[in-house]
Amino acid sequence: MQVTQDLSFVHLILTASVLVQLVMGLLLFVSMMSWGYIFQKLFTLRRELKLTDKFEAAFWNSPNLNDLYKQVSAGQVSNQGALERIFLAGAVEFAKLKKQPGINSSALMDGTRRAMRATYQREMDRLESHLSFLASVGSVSPYVGLFGTVWGIMNAFRGLANVGQATLAHVAPGIAEALVATAMGLFAAIPAVVAYNRYAYDINRLSSRFESFTEEFSNVLQRQP
Amino acid sequence: MTATTYREPYQFSAGVLALLVHGVFFAVLYFGLSWQTKPPMEAMSVELWDALPMPAGVPTGGMSPEMVAPDAAPALVEPPPPAPIEVAKPDIVVPEKKPPKPLPVPQKLNAKPTHTAQKPVESNRKNPQSLLERYGIEGGNTSTTRGGGRVGQQLRLADAVKATEVDRLLAEYIGKIKAKIKRDIVMPPDVPENARVEFLVTLLPDGSVMTVRLARSSHAGYANAVERAIFKAQPLPLPPNNELFGQFRELKLVFKPIE
Numbered sequence: 001m002q003v004t005q006d007l008s009f010v011h012l013i014l015t016a017s018v019l020v021q022l023v024m025g026l027l028l029f030v031s032m033m034s035w036g037y038i039f040q041k042l043f044t045l046r047r048e049l050k051l052t053d054k055f056e057a058a059f060w061n062s063p064n065l066n067d068l069y070k071q072v073s074a075g076q077v078s079n080q081g082a083l084e085r086i087f088l089a090g091a092v093e094f095a096k097l098k099k100q101p102g103i104n105s106s107a108l109m110d111g112t113r114r115a116m117r118a119t120y121q122r123e124m125d126r127l128e129s130h131l132s133f134l135a136s137v138g139s140v141s142p143y144v145g146l147f148g149t150v151w152g153i154m155n156a157f158r159g160l161a162n163v164g165q166a167t168l169a170h171v172a173p174g175i176a177e178a179l180v181a182t183a184m185g186l187f188a189a190i191p192a193v194v195a196y197n198r199y200a201y202d203i204n205r206l207s208s209r210f211e212s213f214t215e216e217f218s219n220v221l222q223r224q225p
Numbered sequence: 226m227t228a229t230t231y232r233e234p235y236q237f238s239a240g241v242l243a244l245l246v247h248g249v250f251f252a253v254l255y256f257g258l259s260w261q262t263k264p265p266m267e268a269m270s271v272e273l274w275d276a277l278p279m280p281a282g283v284p285t286g287g288m289s290p291e292m293v294a295p296d297a298a299p300a301l302v303e304p305p306p307p308a309p310i311e312v313a314k315p316d317i318v319v320p321e322k323k324p325p326k327p328l329p330v331p332q333k334l335n336a337k338p339t340h341t342a343q344k345p346v347e348s349n350r351k352n353p354q355s356l357l358e359r360y361g362i363e364g365g366n367t368s369t370t371r372g373g374g375r376v377g378q379q380l381r382l383a384d385a386v387k388a389t390e391v392d393r394l395l396a397e398y399i400g401k402i403k404a405k406i407k408r409d410i411v412m413p414p415d416v417p418e419n420a421r422v423e424f425l426v427t428l429l430p431d432g433s434v435m436t437v438r439l440a441r442s443s444h445a446g447y448a449n450a451v452e453r454a455i456f457k458a459q460p461l462p463l464p465p466n467n468e469l470f471g472q473f474r475e476l477k478l479v480f481k482p483i484e
Contacts, residue, residue: 009254028247035243036236043235129233187250 012177017155023148023181027141031188034137037130038195045202048127051081052209059087059213065220082123082206083213089119090214094221109222116214123210127203131196138193145185152178272429275467394464395472401462403478409454413446416482420444422451426476430467432460440477451480 013024062068069091072084080088093115097108156174160166423441426434437455442448455478463473 009251009258032243032247035246036239039239039242040233040235043239044233047234 009180012173012180015173016177016180017152020148020152020155020178020181023144023151024184027145027148027181027184027188030137030141030144031184034134034188034192034195037133038191041130041134041195041199045127045199045206048081048206049202052083052206055081055083055087056209056213059217065091065224082120082127083210085123086116086119086210086214087217090116090217090221094224105222109218112221113214113218116217120210120214124203124207127206131199131203134192134196134199138189138196141188141192142182142185145182145188148181148185149178152181274430391469391472394469398462398464398473399476399478402458402476403480405462406451406454406458406478407480409457410450410480411453412482413450416444416447418483420447420482422448422480424451424455424478424480426455426478428461428463428470428473428476430463430470432463434459434461447480447482 013021016024058071059068069088072080072088073092075084090112094108094112097103097111153175156171156178159174160170163170420443421441422439422443425436425438425440427436427438429435434455437452439448439452463470
C-alpha cells in the first residue's frame with residue numbers, strides 16, 4: 001500500500017477485509033433499523049400525545065358520560081388513542097357489571113378498575129415496543145464497531161510484518177479503513193441512545209397520565225347512581 | 226376486549242425517512258470529505274536571512290553614496306531628540322556633537338578606497354573599539370566608548386566597517402574554523418608532508434555546512450579525511466554578529482598536514 005493511493009470513503013470501505021466489511025454491513029443494517037424505529041416511535045408518540053390531550057379535554061368538558069361513551073365507541077378503533085381505549089374498557093366493564101343483579105359497589109369498582117388496568121398494560125406494552133431495540137443498539141453497536149476496528153488493525157500490522165522496512169505509510173490505510181467500522185458503530189449508537197432516552201421519558205409521562213386518568217375515571221364511575 | 230393484532234402505524238414513512246437519513250449521511254461523507262488523494266509535496270529546505278549579505282569581495286566601507294544615504298539620513302534627522310540627553314551627560318558630548326562631519330568619509334573612501342582606508346581608523350581611534358563591541362567581541366577598553374550614544378553608533382555604522390577590522394575578524398574566525406576542523410581530521414597514513422588541499426565551503430548562518438567542494442588536491446586520501454572533518458566539525462564558529470556573515474558564506478579553506 002502506498003500513501004499516495006486514493007483514501008476516499010468509498011475506497012476505504014471497498015478495500016477493507018471481509019470481516020471488517022461484514023461488521024460494517026451489520027452496523028449499516030442495524031443503523032437502518034434503529035433509524036426506522038426512531039422515526040416510527042417519533043410519529044407514534046407524537047400522535048399519542050395529541051390524542052391524549054384531545055380526549056382529556058373532551059372527557060372533562062363532557063356534561064354526560066353516556067354521550068361521551070357513545071361518541072367514542074362509534075369512532076373507528078384505529079383512530080383511537082390509548083386513553084380512549086382505557087376509557088372504553090372501563091365504561092364497557094362498568095355497564096356489564098351494573099346489569100348483574102345483586103352486585104355490590106366495591107366488586108363493581110374492582111372489576112371496572114381491573115379492566116382498565118389490563119387495557120393500560122396492553123397500551124403501555126405497545127408504546128414501549130422496540131424501545132429495547134434502541135437501547136441494545138445504543139449499547140452494543142460501538143463494541144461491534146470496535147471489534148471490526150481491532151480486527152482491521154490486526155490485519156494491518158500483520159501486513160506490516162511482511163515488509164522489510166516498516167513505515168507509517170504501510171499501516172495508515174489499514175488503520176483508516178478499520179476505524180471506519182468504529183465510526184459506523186458510533187453513528188448507529190449515538191442517535192439510538194438519544195432517542196431511547198427521549199422516548200423513555202415521553203412514555204413515562206404518558207404512563208403517569210394514564211394512571212391518574214384511571215383513578216379519576218374510577219371516582220367518576222363510583223359517583224354514578 | 227378482543228386482542229386484535231396490532232399493526233404499528235407509520236412503518237412505511239419511517240423506513241423511507243431512515244433511508245433518507247443514511248443517504249444524506251453518506252452523501253455528506255462522499256462529497257464533503259476529500260481525504261488525501263494527492264501525493265504530499267516534496268520536502269524543501271529554506272534558508273532564512275536577516276538581511277542580504279554583502280558580496281564577499283566588496284568591503285563594506287566602500288559603499289556608494291547612494292547606499293550610504295539611507296543610513297546617513299536618519300543619522301542627520303535623529304540627533305535633535307536625544308540632544309538634551311547628551312547635554313545632560315557632558316563627558317563625551319564634544320566628539321559626538323557633529324553628526325554630518327563623518328559623512329564625507331565614505332565618499333572619500335569611495336573615491337580612493339585603498340589609500341584612505343587607513344585614515345579614518347587613525348583619526349577616530351574609538352571606532353574599532355565600538356566595532357569590536359558591535360560584533361560581540363570581549364576585551365579592549367570598552368569603557369571609553371560607553372558614552373558614544375546613539376548618534377555615534379549611527380555614524381560608526383555609516384563609515385563603519387573598516388577593511389582592516391573586517392580582515393582581522395575574518396582571519397581570526399577562519400583560524401578558529403580551521404582549528405576546529407583540524408581537531409576532527411583523522412589523518413590517513415602515508416600523507417606526504419607537502420600535501421595541500423583546498424576546499425570551497427558554503428556555510429549557513431548557523432554555522433552548519435551547506436556544500437563542500439574540493440577545489441584543489443594533491444592527495445586524495447588526505448582530501449577525503451579533511452572533507453569528513455569539515456562535516457564533523459559543524460557547527461563551525463562564526464562571529465556572533467550576522468552582518469559579517471556575508472564574508473563567511475563562501476570560504477576558501479586551505480589545509481596542509483603541517484602548519
